[in-house]
Amino acid sequence: MTSLAAVFEKARSEDRAALVGYLPAGFPTKDGAVAAASAMVDAGCDVIEIGLPYSDPLMDGPTIQDAVHRSLSNGTRIADVMRTVEGVARTGAATLVMTYWNPIDQYGAERFARDLANAGGVGTITPDLTPEEAGPWREASREAGIETVFLVAPSSTEERIGIVADCCTGFVYAASLMGVTGARESVGLAAEGLVKRTRAHTTLPVCVGLGVGTGAQAAEVAAYADGVIVGSAFIRRLLDAPDESAGLFAVRELAAELAAGCRRR
Amino acid sequence: MTSSEDTVLQPGDLVGGDAGTGGKFGVFGGRYVPEALIPALDEVAAVYEKARTDVAFIREFDHLLRTYAGRPTTLTDVPKFGAQAGGARIVLKREDLTHTGAHKINNVLGQALLTKRLGKTRVIAETGAGQHGVATATAAALMGLECVIYMGAVDCERQSLNVARMKLLGATVVPVTNGSQTLKDAINEAFRDWVTNVDSTHYLFGTVAGPYPFPGIVRDFARIIGVEARRQILALTGKLPDAICAAVGGGSNAIGIFHAFLGDEGVALHGYEAGGRGLETGEHALTLTAGTIGVLHGSRTYVLQDEEGQTIESHSISAGLDYPGVGPEHAWLKDSGRATYHGITDAEAMDAFALLARTEGIIPAIESAHALAGALKLGRELGPDATILVNLSGRGDKDMGTAMTYFNL
Ligand SMILES: Cc1ncc(COP(=O)(O)O)c(C=O)c1O
Numbered sequence: 001m002t003s004l005a006a007v008f009e010k011a012r013s014e015d016r017a018a019l020v021g022y023l024p025a026g027f028p029t030k031d032g033a034v035a036a037a038s039a040m041v042d043a044g045c046d047v048i049e050i051g052l053p054y055s056d057p058l059m060d061g062p063t064i065q066d067a068v069h070r071s072l073s074n075g076t077r078i079a080d081v082m083r084t085v086e087g088v089a090r091t092g093a094a095t096l097v098m099t100y101w102n103p104i105d106q107y108g109a110e111r112f113a114r115d116l117a118n119a120g121g122v123g124t125i126t127p128d129l130t131p132e133e134a135g136p137w138r139e140a141s142r143e144a145g146i147e148t149v150f151l152v153a154p155s156s157t158e159e160r161i162g163i164v165a166d167c168c169t170g171f172v173y174a175a176s177l178m179g180v181t182g183a184r185e186s187v188g189l190a191a192e193g194l195v196k197r198t199r200a201h202t203t204l205p206v207c208v209g210l211g212v213g214t215g216a217q218a219a220e221v222a223a224y225a226d227g228v229i230v231g232s233a234f235i236r237r238l239l240d241a242p243d244e245s246a247g248l249f250a251v252r253e254l255a256a257e258l259a260a261g262c263r264r265r
Numbered sequence: 266m267t268s269s270e271d272t273v274l275q276p277g278d279l280v281g282g283d284a285g286t287g288g289k290f291g292v293f294g295g296r297y298v299p300e301a302l303i304p305a306l307d308e309v310a311a312v313y314e315k316a317r318t319d320v321a322f323i324r325e326f327d328h329l330l331r332t333y334a335g336r337p338t339t340l341t342d343v344p345k346f347g348a349q350a351g352g353a354r355i356v357l358k359r360e361d362l363t364h365t366g367a368h369k370i371n372n373v374l375g376q377a378l379l380t381k382r383l384g385k386t387r388v389i390a391e392t393g394a395g396q397h398g399v400a401t402a403t404a405a406a407l408m409g410l411e412c413v414i415y416m417g418a419v420d421c422e423r424q425s426l427n428v429a430r431m432k433l434l435g436a437t438v439v440p441v442t443n444g445s446q447t448l449k450d451a452i453n454e455a456f457r458d459w460v461t462n463v464d465s466t467h468y469l470f471g472t473v474a475g476p477y478p479f480p481g482i483v484r485d486f487a488r489i490i491g492v493e494a495r496r497q498i499l500a501l502t503g504k505l506p507d508a509i510c511a512a513v514g515g516g517s518n519a520i521g522i523f524h525a526f527l528g529d530e531g532v533a534l535h536g537y538e539a540g541g542r543g544l545e546t547g548e549h550a551l552t553l554t555a556g557t558i559g560v561l562h563g564s565r566t567y568v569l570q571d572e573e574g575q576t577i578e579s580h581s582i583s584a585g586l587d588y589p590g591v592g593p594e595h596a597w598l599k600d601s602g603r604a605t606y607h608g609i610t611d612a613e614a615m616d617a618f619a620l621l622a623r624t625e626g627i628i629p630a631i632e633s634a635h636a637l638a639g640a641l642k643l644g645r646e647l648g649p650d651a652t653i654l655v656n657l658s659g660r661g662d663k664d665m666g667t668a669m670t671y672f673n674l
Pocket residue numbers: 367368369393394395396397471472473512513514515516517518519584585586630632633658659660
């Protein structure tokens with residue numbers, strides 16, 4: 001298990017951005033998710049976000065919705081998410097859980113934080129948990145020794161960026177555009193400005209996600225951000241693959257392309 | 266602007282008051298949304314906070330309520346229906362007589378005016394029964410706004426008449442095919458549109474659920490129902506009613522009629538949720554009666570969910586009540602004991618639906634029929650001395666397809 005601080009320290013020393021890959025637990029299958037994430041780490045991902053599949057993913061576009069739906073149909077439970085984290089953390093990559101708030105709320109904040117830490121997870125990203133409601137989760141995470149990552153968006157005011165950044169540990173997640181998750185033709189023009197605005201409020205690393213899917217886009221983002229976050233593009237590869245080994249090959253190939261992009265800053 | 270003869274809405278009727286407490290009703294409410302939406306929610310809250318005490322805004326809203334929506338709506342005594350309710354005096358608040366045929370128009374006109382103040386040119390909305398969609402499409406046509414309505418594919422089917430109405434009014438109707446293909450999924454899709462197009466677009470939320478400031482704003486715009494009804498029932502009967510009955514989906518018509526009576530301790534407030542095929546079958550929308558506290562669609566409230574927080578799909582014969590969440594103020598009214606919530610099965614609702622049609626010549630919306638079924642039970646409990654005010658939230662034209670199948674017409 002690597003800490004986020006160590007990940008970004010290493011990337012900085014190699015003059016590159018860190019590569020963060022996202023996959024929902026239980027997709028394409030429970031074991032398949034660990035295999036795919038391991039292949040992604042092997043080919044250059046520094047950090048893996050394991051998505052906790054939720055019935056009402058209102059921040060996600062069609063690709064992640066599709067994967068999450070399949071995962072829930074596979075019967076994925078929180079215990080499976082923890083097992084997935086355990087399997088992925090074993091690769092040595094820093095492993096986070098990305099989740100909507102309600103599953104943590106129902107599972108119990110302290111219990112979730114403790115179980116995640118025990119599974120080797122280093123923290124969470126909680127896209128619909130606003131700073132105003134985040135007190136108990138930050139407290140539970142601090143107790144368990146895990147990081148809390150929150151999002152800033154192009155629409156965020158200076159004041160909000162400051163408030164959100166103050167709640168973050170590990171890194172700050174900058175959403176590149178106004179919209180849901182999903183690969184796009186181009187990375188939002190607002191991203192660079194948002195990263196710059198965020199840096200005025202924090203010394204934490206700032207990673208950019210939403211809409212990144214190619215090596216060229218990774219290189220573009222790596223020029224100004226500390227990390228490049230890619231989700232839907234990996235999922236697309238798995239959805240389009242005719243079988244599991246073709247899927248593994250495809251995500252490995254994409255991770256390598258993105259990792260090379262992160263080094264071309 | 267102060268003469269009560271000429272106006273339905275008085276300064277002060279838009280009470281607001283949620284702003285100071287961050288949109289919390291006790292532990293319920295709040296905001297659980299992507300950070301990207303926070304500025305838009307803050308903007309809506311700020312514009313509304315100004316508007317609600319602005320005489321020009323109140324005058325404009327009042328004008329629309331009177332000359333476009335057809336307010337005030339009347340009260341109707343229904344003695345033959347009441348005879349089946351233990352002889353209790355049943356009085357209907359006739360929201361079915363508003364333009365477009367349901368209480369939804371009140372909130373929609375208020376928010377359409379807010380949309381103009383926000384400087385936005387496009388509105389989006391979710392709809393279940395199609396009544397909120399029709400009302401939104403109507404206001405958009407009136408005010409020259411672009412309009413997109415998200416509606417679950419299942420609901421498009423069972424409320425096809427309303428889909429045609431929306432299209433005729435110039436709206437784009439997007440059938441939502443994910444999840445349960447009902448109201449919950451339509452709301453998800455509307456949020457996805459909003460976060461993408463928030464610069465041009467106002468999300469014209471249709472019920473008292475969702476993140477702050479929606480529960481308070483929608484409540485205020487629907488509040489006219491109870492404000493009028495309180496005045497009217499005093500004039501009609503010389504006293505306040507013993508009880509008020511309303512159907513609860515997201516909760517807007519119920520809070521709309523309850524709110525002006527919250528301080529009247531002698532007035533019992535009863536909300537009726539969709540019991541579907543019955544609690545024991547698991548096929549119901551008994552959010553307050555059988556749900557647990559969690560977060561859905563940006564708000565802490567009661568939710569139908571499993572122990573890991575996955576939403577459980579609801580069921581009701583009524584599209585407008587087929588929702589696994591509920592507005593946070595109802596969660597608060599339940600926990601504080603001020604209001605009581607009950608379930609009405611599909612069969613009970615359809616019986617009441619037919620009974621009102623046969624006895625009084627009024628075809629209610631199936632949503633409203635849940636409140637009528639509740640009044641039948643309550644009247645039998647309270648007896649012939651009781652006066653029960655029922656919010657007849659909408660008319661039943663849209664439900665003829667369902668009724669034809671159900672009653673073999
Ligand atoms: C006539 C009517 N009554 C009630 C409802 C339920 O909504 P709410 O609980 O917000 O009043 C609807 C919703 O579509 C409706 O059309």
